[in-house]
Amino acid sequence: MQNLQHELIELLKTQENLVIDNQLNKNKIIELGLKVEPQLIGLLIKSPTFKKHFFTEVENILVFDKIKFQRFVNNKSFLPDSYTAFKNKIGLTINDDSTGNFIKTKNDVVLAWPHKDCILEGGQTKEDQKRNEIFWNETLAPDSVDRLLDAKAFTNFKKYDKDGEHKVTEIKGDENLILKGNNLLVLSSLLKTHRGKIKLIYIDPPFNTENDSFRYNDTFNHSTWLTFILNRLEIAKELLTDDGLIFIHLDQIEEAYMKIVCDEVFERENYVNTITVKSSTPSGTKTAHKDKTIIKQKDFILVYRKTNKARFNPQYKRKSNWDTHFNYFLNRDKGTVSSFLEILKENKILSQKESIRDFNINNKTHRKFYLDNMELICQTQSHKNEDLKFKSKNLKNQVLFVNKDEENEAMFYNGRQLTPLSKSVHEVIYNGSIIKDFGMLLCDFWDDIDFQNTQNEGSVSFTNGKKPEELLYRIIKMATNEGDIVLDFFVGSGTTPCVSHKMNRKYIGIEQMDYIQDLPYNRLVKVIEGEQGGLSKSLKWQGGGSFIYAELIEYNQKYIAKIQEAKTKEDVLSVWKEMEEKAFLNFKFNKDIFNERLDTFKTAALEIMKQYLVEILDKNQLYVNFSEIEDESFTVSKEDKALNYLFYKKNN
Numbered sequence: 001m002q003n004l005q006h007e008l009i010e011l012l013k014t015q016e017n018l019v020i021d022n023q024l025n026k027n028k029i030i031e032l033g034l035k036v037e038p039q040l041i042g043l044l045i046k047s048p049t050f051k052k053h054f055f056t057e058v059e060n061i062l063v064f065d066k067i068k069f070q071r072f073v074n075n076k077s078f079l080p081d082s083y084t085a086f087k088n089k090i091g092l093t094i095n096d097d098s099t100g101n102f103i104k105t106k107n108d109v110v111l112a113w114p115h116k117d118c119i120l121e122g123g124q125t126k127e128d129q130k131r132n133e134i135f136w137n138e139t140l141a142p143d144s145v146d147r148l149l150d151a152k153a154f155t156n157f158k159k160y161d162k163d164g165e166h167k168v169t170e171i172k173g174d175e176n177l178i179l180k181g182n183n184l185l186v187l188s189s190l191l192k193t194h195r196g197k198i199k200l201i202y203i204d205p206p207f208n209t210e211n212d213s214f215r216y217n218d219t220f221n222h223s224t225w226l227t228f229i230l231n232r233l234e235i236a237k238e239l240l241t242d243d244g245l246i247f248i249h250l251d252q253i254e255e256a257y258m259k260i261v262c263d264e265v266f267e268r269e270n271y272v273n274t275i276t277v278k279s280s281t282p283s284g285t286k287t288a289h290k291d292k293t294i295i296k297q298k299d300f301i302l303v304y305r306k307t308n309k310a311r312f313n314p315q316y317k318r319k320s321n322w323d324t325h326f327n328y329f330l331n332r333d334k335g336t337v338s339s340f341l342e343i344l345k346e347n348k349i350l351s352q353k354e355s356i357r358d359f360n361i362n363n364k365t366h367r368k369f370y371l372d373n374m375e376l377i378c379q380t381q382s383h384k385n386e387d388l389k390f391k392s393k394n395l396k397n398q399v400l401f402v403n404k405d406e407e408n409e410a411m412f413y414n415g416r417q418l419t420p421l422s423k424s425v426h427e428v429i430y431n432g433s434i435i436k437d438f439g440m441l442l443c444d445f446w447d448d449i450d451f452q453n454t455q456n457e458g459s460v461s462f463t464n465g466k467k468p469e470e471l472l473y474r475i476i477k478m479a480t481n482e483g484d485i486v487l488d489f490f491v492g493s494g495t496t497p498c499v500s501h502k503m504n505r506k507y508i509g510i511e512q513m514d515y516i517q518d519l520p521y522n523r524l525v526k527v528i529e530g531e532q533g534g535l536s537k538s539l540k541w542q543g544g545g546s547f548i549y550a551e552l553i554e555y556n557q558k559y560i561a562k563i564q565e566a567k568t569k570e571d572v573l574s575v576w577k578e579m580e581e582k583a584f585l586n587f588k589f590n591k592d593i594f595n596e597r598l599d600t601f602k603t604a605a606l607e608i609m610k611q612y613l614v615e616i617l618d619k620n621q622l623y624v625n626f627s628e629i630e631d632e633s634f635t636v637s638k639e640d641k642a643l644n645y646l647f648y649k650k651n652n
Helices: 002-012 027-032 037-043 048-053 067-072 083-089 183-194 212-217 220-240 255-270 338-344 364-372 386-394 467-480 495-502 514-528 558-566 567-584 591-596 605-618 640-648
Strands: 056-058 061-064 154-162 164-166 179-182 198-203 240-250 271-278 298-305 316-318 327-329 336-339 377-381 400-403 408-411 416-420 425-430 433-441 485-487 506-511 547-552
Touching: 002 037, 002 048, 027 037, 027 067, 027 316, 037 061, 048 056, 048 067, 061 198, 067 154, 154 514, 154 640, 183 506, 183 547, 183 640, 198 220, 220 240, 220 255, 240 255, 240 467, 255 271, 255 298, 316 425, 316 514, 327 338, 327 416, 336 338, 338 467, 364 433, 377 400, 386 400, 386 408, 386 416, 425 467, 425 506, 467 495, 495 506, 495 514, 506 514, 514 547, 558 605, 567 605
Parallel strands: 179 506, 179 547, 198 240, 198 485, 485 506
Antiparallel strands: 056 061, 154 164, 154 547, 240 298, 271 298, 316 433, 327 336, 327 377, 377 416, 400 408, 408 416, 425 433
């Protein structure tokens, strides 16, 4: 048996794709075997030994026994120095002894998933697949989670307003906030300050597409992605006001799964609708595989309310064609009406040969005419008031005015109500601007927003995933009023807080990526300084306002950052030396046994070594808990202590 194993090891070592850091990757070997990968099969079948051992002849055809191969490679004696063997010797133990009672054998271990401090970006697309983003799954026992979700302490406070950047000296409790750190932990901290205060939550989480590196090592699949989101949604619900709303932006990969999760968190009766947004146009490389698939052209936005107290501000989209029902023109002085078509011809808007169907809503001259005369251009509609119907019929082609010149004026003509075009003129989004125009009620299909030219919107470059200011404007307008608080905990490039700022809403943006300084922070700086990109001109934005920036005080999280940055095994071991002295390690981990068997640890692949060091950190101490800022071991400055007390007191 051992000779057979040794011979297989030597054979497999000849394949570069199966070797990581000079060690065979057992998981990869098994994966390729189960897939009956041609290169591996060809290698085995050329060997008389393995041809006999792993293949069976059936009617002169050799059939590969992949189950037998899997069992052979999975044997504990195969690759004894592999990471699998190492973890069987050293791991998170239930007791402080070395009896081998490892946590992975404990029956009550579950995928609790309270912690996801991974490097992820929102709005990922196929073009992002070359990014080296790292995500590490982690299985935690429930008794390993005690203070993970306690309110955390913040540091690096700074305020930006029209006079520039300043130190924060006071916190009133109504500030706009940009907060850096793991969004699960920041959200849980906000429960202490903003529970029941958020009117709108908009999130654009990572899309979990098959083509991006969000599914690093195939570990971030549907179930884990949904659990990642679930923990955050459960807290988000508690932050909403009773009449609050949440909009979740997704594509088709996770939309159906997400709805099931949201039905559970927010309850099915609080599902409002799913908005379909046209997000791309089929052209260029997007159509390369049109013979193999149906080209994606849309995104989805799931909308849920916290309770049935939620109300919307109706929104409208610009009509694309003239509504021919508007065929009357009112003469208010005489109380009569004329044919709108004749008026158009008299004013030479249309020629004598043209009909009302030639009246073009996109013609500048035509458009100016109907907007200038929108109080006089009318249509007729039925009305339930029989008395008014009767009176207007008896007037014989005269207009009956009810409450004339008052705001609730009504007009009747020949037994029908006369309604002016002004009642159908609304604020709409058109060609990247907000204008007043002939509109129709916006429902659950939005095809009038440009997703194609947002790369430099807000004077910052964010090639993929940036959402148009028009989209956020519409959502914020639909779900909030001035002064309401808007939250985005996947803030990305900062579109949500920037549009909220211009619309005089309060906001909180959360992001854990380091680009928070280059994107949302600097973008907001430019907004305060009066930048004229996006919707600034339409909103007549001239600058002003302020926001406060702060970030969670890291403790164990700083070791995770160092582990992620490690390029070699030597770097990893150096981080371990520092962790051994200063980090909070999982209470089930025995570092004495670990150090005794450090040589075995070194045989693991670099990425697995890094993953293991992350696993042994106590996740309850990733960041400094607010309740522990007086503990001298955390060396929190007097200034930070004072600001944290203000933050939690003033916002409470």
